Amino acid sequence: MLIFRYFAPVLLVLSAAAYGQPGDAFIVSGIAGRSGGTLVFAQRNEPKSLNPAVAADSASREVMHRINADLIHINRETQLTEPALAKSWTVSSDGLHYVLNLRKGVRFSDGHSFDADDVVFSFRVYLDEKVLSPQRDLLLLEGKPIAVRKLDAYRVAFDLPGPYAAAERLFDGFVILPRHILERPYLDGKLAEAWGVRSPADQVVGLGPFRLKQFVPGQRVVLERNPYYWKLDKEGTRLPYLSEVDFVFAGSEDMQVMRFQTGESDVISRPSARNFAVLQKEGERRGYTLKDAGPGLEYSVLFFNLNDSPAAGNAPFHRESFRRAVSLAIDRDAIVRLVYQGRAAALSTPVPPGDKAWVNDKLPRIVRSIPQAKQLLSADGFSWAPGGSLLDPAGKPVEFSIVTSAGNSERVQMATLIADDLKPLGIAVHVTPLDFASLLNRVFQTHDYEACLLSLSEADADPNTDMAVLLSSAGNHLWQPEQKTPATPWEAEIDGLMRRQMVTRNRVQRKQLFDRVQAIVMDKLPMIPLVSPYILVGARNDLGNFRPALLDHYALWNIEELYWRGGRD
Amino acid sequence: MKRRCGFLAVVLAPLLLAGFLAPYPYAEQHREHPYVPPTAVHFIRARPFVQEDGHLYPLRLFPGNGRLFGVDPPAVVFLLGSDAYGRDVFSRLLYGGRLSLATGLLATLLSLALGLAAGVVAGYFGGWWDGLLMRGGELAMALPWLYLLLAVRAVLPLHISTLDSFLVSTAIIGAVGWVRPARLIRGVVLSGKERGFVLAARGFGAGHGYLIRRHLLPLTAGVAGTQATLLIPQFMLAEMALSFLGLGVGEPVPSWGGMLNEARQYHALLLHGWLLAPGLAAIPVLLAFLLVADAWLFRRSE
Numbered sequence: 001m002l003i004f005r006y007f008a009p010v011l012l013v014l015s016a017a018a019y020g021q022p023g024d025a026f027i028v029s030g031i032a033g034r035s036g037g038t039l040v041f042a043q044r045n046e047p048k049s050l051n052p053a054v055a056a057d058s059a060s061r062e063v064m065h066r067i068n069a070d071l072i073h074i075n076r077e078t079q080l081t082e083p084a085l086a087k088s089w090t091v092s093s094d095g096l097h098y099v100l101n102l103r104k105g106v107r108f109s110d111g112h113s114f115d116a117d118d119v120v121f122s123f124r125v126y127l128d129e130k131v132l133s134p135q136r137d138l139l140l141l142e143g144k145p146i147a148v149r150k151l152d153a154y155r156v157a158f159d160l161p162g163p164y165a166a167a168e169r170l171f172d173g174f175v176i177l178p179r180h181i182l183e184r185p186y187l188d189g190k191l192a193e194a195w196g197v198r199s200p201a202d203q204v205v206g207l208g209p210f211r212l213k214q215f216v217p218g219q220r221v222v223l224e225r226n227p228y229y230w231k232l233d234k235e236g237t238r239l240p241y242l243s244e245v246d247f248v249f250a251g252s253e254d255m256q257v258m259r260f261q262t263g264e265s266d267v268i269s270r271p272s273a274r275n276f277a278v279l280q281k282e283g284e285r286r287g288y289t290l291k292d293a294g295p296g297l298e299y300s301v302l303f304f305n306l307n308d309s310p311a312a313g314n315a316p317f318h319r320e321s322f323r324r325a326v327s328l329a330i331d332r333d334a335i336v337r338l339v340y341q342g343r344a345a346a347l348s349t350p351v352p353p354g355d356k357a358w359v360n361d362k363l364p365r366i367v368r369s370i371p372q373a374k375q376l377l378s379a380d381g382f383s384w385a386p387g388g389s390l391l392d393p394a395g396k397p398v399e400f401s402i403v404t405s406a407g408n409s410e411r412v413q414m415a416t417l418i419a420d421d422l423k424p425l426g427i428a429v430h431v432t433p434l435d436f437a438s439l440l441n442r443v444f445q446t447h448d449y450e451a452c453l454l455s456l457s458e459a460d461a462d463p464n465t466d467m468a469v470l471l472s473s474a475g476n477h478l479w480q481p482e483q484k485t486p487a488t489p490w491e492a493e494i495d496g497l498m499r500r501q502m503v504t505r506n507r508v509q510r511k512q513l514f515d516r517v518q519a520i521v522m523d524k525l526p527m528i529p530l531v532s533p534y535i536l537v538g539a540r541n542d543l544g545n546f547r548p549a550l551l552d553h554y555a556l557w558n559i560e561e562l563y564w565r566g567g568r569d
Numbered sequence: 570m571k572r573r574c575g576f577l578a579v580v581l582a583p584l585l586l587a588g589f590l591a592p593y594p595y596a597e598q599h600r601e602h603p604y605v606p607p608t609a610v611h612f613i614r615a616r617p618f619v620q621e622d623g624h625l626y627p628l629r630l631f632p633g634n635g636r637l638f639g640v641d642p643p644a645v646v647f648l649l650g651s652d653a654y655g656r657d658v659f660s661r662l663l664y665g666g667r668l669s670l671a672t673g674l675l676a677t678l679l680s681l682a683l684g685l686a687a688g689v690v691a692g693y694f695g696g697w698w699d700g701l702l703m704r705g706g707e708l709a710m711a712l713p714w715l716y717l718l719l720a721v722r723a724v725l726p727l728h729i730s731t732l733d734s735f736l737v738s739t740a741i742i743g744a745v746g747w748v749r750p751a752r753l754i755r756g757v758v759l760s761g762k763e764r765g766f767v768l769a770a771r772g773f774g775a776g777h778g779y780l781i782r783r784h785l786l787p788l789t790a791g792v793a794g795t796q797a798t799l800l801i802p803q804f805m806l807a808e809m810a811l812s813f814l815g816l817g818v819g820e821p822v823p824s825w826g827g828m829l830n831e832a833r834q835y836h837a838l839l840l841h842g843w844l845l846a847p848g849l850a851a852i853p854v855l856l857a858f859l860l861v862a863d864a865w866l867f868r869r870s871e
Contacts, residue, residue, distance in 0.1 A: 254835035274836040281840075334600045338653060406815065409834065413653060416820050420598055420654075431820055 024087050024103040026231045028239065033544045033563025035237065038244040041556065042256045042265035046249040047221060050204055050212065051195040052175045053125050056134045062553050063221050063247055067109070068175035068206040069230075071100055071119065072168050076549030076557040079357075079461045081168050085114070085176055085207060085230075086156075089168065095505055098158040098167065099151065107228035108178050109211035110202065116150040121179040121186075123148040131191055137468075138170060141502075146170075163503040165510055169462055178205045209240040209560035221247040231560055241563035260538065261286060267546075268538045269555040272410060273343040276536045283538075290538040295345040296550040297458040299352040300414060302330070302402070303527035306479040306487075307447040315450065316392040317400070321380035323525040325373035327366060331421050335531050339413045343536060347529035349518045354532065354550045355461045358511065360518040370424045377425070390426035399428040400450040403442060406433030408455075414530060415453045444481055453530075454478070461551065463514040467498050470517065479526045490524050542566050570864040577857040584666035584854075591660035592639045592646055596821035599645055599655035604841050607650045619646050650843035652831060656821075662846055665823035666854065672739050673805035677797050679743030680804075681750055685793065688754025689781055693762060703755070706748040714745050718816055731822050738817050742807045750796045754789045761788040791869045798862035802855040809851065825851060 047060035055064050073084040083089075086100035106114040126133050127145050139146050144161035151157055160167060181203060185194040195204050197217045204212040209231070210223035223245040231239040248265065250256040257275045260268040261282060271279065276290060283290055304317035316322045332346035345352075348366045351359045381393035390398040402418065404411040412433050419429035429451075434442070442449045459465045468476045472486040472495050486492035494517050501513040521527070537548040537555045545561040548554050556562075583590055610628060611618045617628035619640055626644035630637065640646045649658040691702040718741060729737070761767060767784050775783075811817045812826030813833075820827070825847035831837060832844035 257835055272836075274834070278836045278839050331600070338600060338603045338655070412820075417598075417654065420596075420821070433815065 024105065024230075025238075026083070026087075026103075028231055028233055028561055030233070030545045030547075030558070030561045032233045032235045032237065033241045033561065033565075035241045035563070036243050037241075037564040038246055039242050039267065039543070039559075039562060040246045040248060040265045041267050041269075042248050042250040042259040044250060044253055044256055046218065047197070047247075049196050050199070050215070050221075051192070052177060052206075053131050053133045054192050058552070059249075062556065063223070065173075065175070065208065065553060066210050066223055066245060066556065066559055067204065067208040067212060067226070069208045070171055070173060070175050071102075072171035074169060074172040074460060074551065076551045076553075077547060079551065081172070085119075086171070091168075095163050095165075095167070096160045098160070100156050100158065102154045102156065103230060104154055106207065106230045108180075108205045108207055109226040109228060110178075110181075110205045111228060112178065112180050112205070114176070114178075114207060115153045116156045117153075118176050118179045119156045120148055120150050121183060122174065122177040125177060125182070125186060125191065126174060130189065131186075135174065139174075163505065164464075165502055165505050166462055166464065169460055169464070172460065176207055181205050210245055213244070219249065223247070229560065233561075240560035242559070245559065260288070263287075263540075266540045266543060267555050269553070270536055271538075273339075273341040273533070273536065276343065276538075277341055279538060287541050288538055289541050290536065291548050292343060293535040293537065293548045293550055293554070294354065295352055295532045296354040296535040296554070297352050297461060298354075298455055299347055299350075299457075299532040300411065300453060300455045300530045301350070301478070301527040302326075302418065302451060302453050302530060303479045304400075304451050305443075305447060305449050306526060315400070316382070316398050317451070319380060320524055321376045322382070322398075323528065325376045325425065326422065326427075327525055327528045328369050328373040328376070329421050329425050330366075330418055330528065330530065331368045332366065332531055333368075334421075335414050335417055338417060339410050340531065340533055343534040344531040345534070346531050348522065350521045350527060350529045351466070351514075351518060352458065352532035354535070355458060357461060358463055358514055360515040362515070363518060363522055368421075373425055384426050388426050389428065397428070398426070399430075401430040401432045402451045402453055403432045403434050403439055403449045404453040405436045405439055407436060410533075411453050411455065418453070443478065444475070452478075457552075459552075463498070463501055463510065463517075466517075467502065470494055470498050470521075488524075490520050491526075494520055570861075570868060573857070573860040573864045577861050580853050580857045581670065583663055584670050587660075587663035587667045589635070590637050591657070591663045592636055592648075593657045593660045595656070595661045595664040595823050597656060597660075599651065599657075601643075602645055602647070602651050602655040603653055605645070605647055605651040605655070606841075607843055608645065608647045610646075619644050621645065649846045650841070652828075652844060658828070658843060658846055661823035661828060662825075662850055665825045665828060665847060666850060668735070668818065668822070668824050669805045669808050669826075669851075670854075672735065672742065672808040673801040675739045676743035676746065676804040676807075677800040679740065680746035680800060681793055681797055683744070683747035684750030684796070685754055685786075685789065687747060687751040688789070689758050689785060691751070692755035692758030693777070693781060693785065695759075699755070702751070706751055709745070710748050715814075718811065719814075731818050734818050738808060738811050742804050742811070746800060746804060746807075750793065750800070753792050753796065757789050757792050758785050761785050795862055795865050795869065798858055798865060802858040805851075805855065805858075809847075 043059050043062065045057065045059040047063045048057055049055045049060055050064050052064055052068055055061055070084050071086040072081050072089065075082045085103055085106065087103045089098055089100045091098055102116060102119065108114055125131055126135055127139055141160060141162050141164055147159040149157040182191060182194060185191050197215055201212045201214055209226055209229050211226045213224040214222040225240050225243050229239055233239060250259055253271060253275065256268060257271050257279060259265040261279060263286065279290055304323065306318060336342060336344045336346055349360050349363045353359055377390065383391045385391055385397065392398050402415045404415045406412065412431065415431040419431050422429050443452055456469060468474050469478060471477060472483040472491040475481055477483065480487055486495055497513045497517045501510045504510045504513065535548060535550055535554050539546045542565040544563045544565045545558060547558060549557050608619050611620065618625040619628055621644035626640050628638060628640050628646060632639035647657045647659065649662060652658055687702045691699040721741065762785065767780060770780055770784060808817060808824065809826035809829065812824040813830045815830065817824050817826055828847045837844045
C-alpha cells in the first residue's frame with residue numbers, strides 16, 4: 001500500500017507526458033473529486049447498438065452518449081448551451097452562417113487526433129439518406145439540409161438554408177464520429193452494421209469521457225475511462241474521475257429497483273413514484289439518497305383519432321365541445337394523487353412545467369367541473385337518454401375505447417381513472433391496453449383506434465422540438481399525422497406560428513408566438529394534456545457531484561464529474 | 570363426504586352471495602383512500618366502530634342499501650384494504666371469485682359435454698371414428714394453447730364487452746379441456762359395450778341411440794362426476810392464469826388473476842401486501858373442490 005502511494009505521483013506524471021495535455025482543455029466548475037472506482041448502473045434494457053448514427057432506443061443512447069461528445073452541448077443543469085468540442089462560435093448578422101472553432105489537441109479515445117475532417121465526415125453521415133439516422137430530420141430546415149464546410153483544420157462553417165432560432169442548440173446530441181475508423185464502412189455502405197453488440201472494443205472510438213472496454217451481450221457493457229478526455233477539473237486533474245462504468249441489464253423496472261436497493265447498482269434513474277416510495281423507506285439504512293427533481297420535460301396526453309378513416313367516421317370527438325367537455329371532466333389532481341402519489345404536476349397547457357422558460361402561465365388552470373362539461377355538451381346538441389347515457393346530436397350513444405401501452409402500468413391506470421371520470425357525463429369508456437408496437441401501428445399507420453393515451457417527451461427545452469408534434473405535416477402529429485395541407489384553419493394557424501417562431505431570433509417575440517400556439521391547442525384540444533411526472537432519481541450517499549437534471553440523461557449527464565467521496569476500488 | 574361437501578358449501582357461499590356480503594360495488598372508487606391497509610374495527614361495548622379522521626363511525630348491519638354491512642361516509646370500511654384506485658379489495662375479491670367460479674362451472678359443463686360426446690362416439694363406434702377423435706385429442710393436447718390464446722385475443726376487436734370476453738375465455742378454457750374426460754369416458758364405454766346386459770340388449774335389437782342413452786351413459790356417470798369436481802378447480806385456475814396475463818375480463822370487472830397481476834409489482838409485495846388476498850382466497854376454494862373429488866373417487870372405488 002505504502003509503496004503504491006509512493007509511486008502514484010510518478011505514474012501520473014508519466015501518463016500526462018505520454019498523452020500530452022490537450023491544447024484547449026475544458027475546465028469544469030464542479031467540486032474537484034478524487035479519481036478511481038467503478039460505478040454500476042442497472043439499465044432496464046440492453047443497448048441494441050453503440051452506433052451514434054443509428055442508435056434510437058434510450059438504453060443505447062444512454063451508453064452511447066457516455067463514450068461520445070458533441071460540438072456544442074446543452075448544459076443539463078442550466079439548460080443553456082456551452083462550448084464542448086467547439087470552444088467558441090460566431091454567427092453572421094443574418095443568423096444563417098455559423099463558424100465553429102474546434103478545440104486543438106483533442107484526441108479520440110484511441111489516441112488519434114481530432115480535427116475538422118471528423119466534423120465534416122460526421123455531418124455527412126447524419127445527412128446521408130441511406131444511413132437512415134433518426135436525427136436526420138433535425139438537420140433539415142423546410143426540407144433543405146444544413147451545409148457543412150471545412151475552413152481549415154480547426155474551423156468549420158455551417159450554412160443554414162433559412163433563419164433558425166437558437167440554431168446552436170441543434171448541435172447537442174450530434175456526436176462526432178472518428179473518420180479514421182468509420183469512413184471505410186461508410187464508403188462500403190456498411191455503416192449501419194458498424195459498432196453493433198459484437199464489435200471489438202478497441203474499434204469503438206469516441207471523444208466522450210469513457211471508452212468501451214467490454215460488451216457482453218445479454219449481460220453488461222463495461223466502459224473504462226478515456227485517458228485522452230478533454231475536460232479537466234479546477235485542480236487540473238483530467239476527467240473523468242471514475243475508472244470504470246458498468247452498465248448491467250436488469251430487464252424490468254422492478255429488477256432495477258431491487259438491484260439499487262440491495263446495493264448492486266449505484267444509481268437509479270426514473271423509477272415509478274410507487275417504487276420511489278418503496279425505496280424511500282429504506283434509504284437511510286441502506287445508504288442511498290433519493291432526489292425528486294420536480295417536473296421534467298415529459299408529459300402525458302389523451303388524444304382522439306381525428307383522421308377521417310372509417311373507424312373514426314363522424315365520431316363525436318370531431319366536435320370541439322366534446323373534447324372540451326372531456327378535458328373538463330378529467331380529474332387531473334386524482335391522477336397526480338393516485339397514479340403518481342403526488343409526484344407529478346397537473347397540466348393546463350401542452351408544455352410541461354419543466355420547460356420553465358416556455359410555458360404559457362397565463363392559461364387558466366383546468367378545474368374539474370361536471371356541470372360545466374354537461375352544459376357545453378347540451379349547448380352543442382348532445383342529449384342524455386333516460387338511463388343517463390350521453391347521446392350525440394345524431395342520437396347515437398357515445399362510447400369509445402382508449403388504447404394505451406400495456407407495458408406501462410401508469411398509463412393504464414390513468415386511462416382507467418379517465419374512464420371513471422367520464423361516467424358522470426354518461427360516456428361509456430373502455431380501456432384497452434395494447435403492446436407498444438401494435439399501439440403505434442394503430443395510431444400512426446392504420447388509424448384504427450378511437451382515443452389514445454400516450455406520453456410525449458420534449459428532447460430539449462425549446463419550442464423547436466415541439467414542431468415534430470405540432471406541425472400538421474409532421475409524422476408525430478398525433479391526432480392526424482402527415483397532412484398534405486392543414487385539415488383545419490387552426491392547424492394552419494399553428495403551422496404558421498410555429499414556422500415563424502422558428503425563424504424569429506428575438507426570444508420575447510418567440511415566446512409570444514409560442515404562447516399563442518399553446519392557447520390555440522388548449523382551445524381546440526386536439527390533444528388533452530394530463531400530467532407531467534416528476535424526475536425521480538437516486539444514488540449512493542458517497543457519490544460526489546451527483547446533480548440530477550430535468551433533461552435526459554437525468555442521472556448520468558455529468559458522469560465525467562461523478563466520483564466516490566470515500567474512494568472506492 | 571358430507572363434511573367435505575359442507576366445507577365446499579361454506580367456502581362457496583360468500584362468493585355466491587357477493588352482492589349481499591360485499592360492502593361496496595366492485596368498481597366504486599374512493600379516490601381519497603388509495604392503498605389503504607385493512608381497516609381496523611374497534612369494538613366499544615361489543616359494538617363495532619371504524620375510525621376516520623379521529624372520529625368514530627358505527628359499523629352498521631343492513632345499512633339499507635341491500636348489503637349486509639357498511640359505514641356512513643366519509644368513513645370507509647375496507648376489510649382487506651384498498652387498491653390503487655381506492656376500491657375495496659374485499660368486495661372485489663367476492664365479486665371476482667364469483668366470476669372465477671362461474672367460468673369454472675360453465676367451462677366444465679362445456680368440456681364434459683364435448684368429452685362425453687367424443688368419448689362415447691370413439692368408444693362405441695370404434696374404427697376410424699375412434700382413430701380420428703383420439704388422434705385429434707392428442708393433437709389438441711400437444712398444441713401450445715397459451716400462444717393460441719394470445720393469437721385469438723389479438724384478432725378479436727379492440728373492445729369486447731365484459732360478457733363477451735367472459736364467454737370467450739370460458740369457451741376457450743372449456744374447449745381446451747375436453748380431451749382427458751373424453752379418453753376416460755371412451756375407456757368406460759369400450760369396456761361397457763362388451764358387458765353382458767349391453768350385448769343382450771343389442772341381441773334383442775336395440776338401436777345405437779337406445780343403447781347409448783339407456784345403458785352406456787349411466788355407466789359413465791361416476792367418471793363424469795369425479796372429472797367435474799377435478800375440472801372445476803383446474804379451470805378456475807386456468808381462468809386466473811388467463812386474466813393474470815391480461816386475457817380475461819377487463820377492468821373494472823374484477824377477477825382473481827387480474828387482481829394478482831396488480832399485486833405482482835414490487836411495491837405491492839413490499840408495501841401493500843393485502844393485494845395478495847386473492848391468492849390466499851384461492852387456496853380454500855380449490856382445496857374444497859379437490860377434497861370433494863377425492864371423497865367421490867374413494868367412494869367409487871369402494
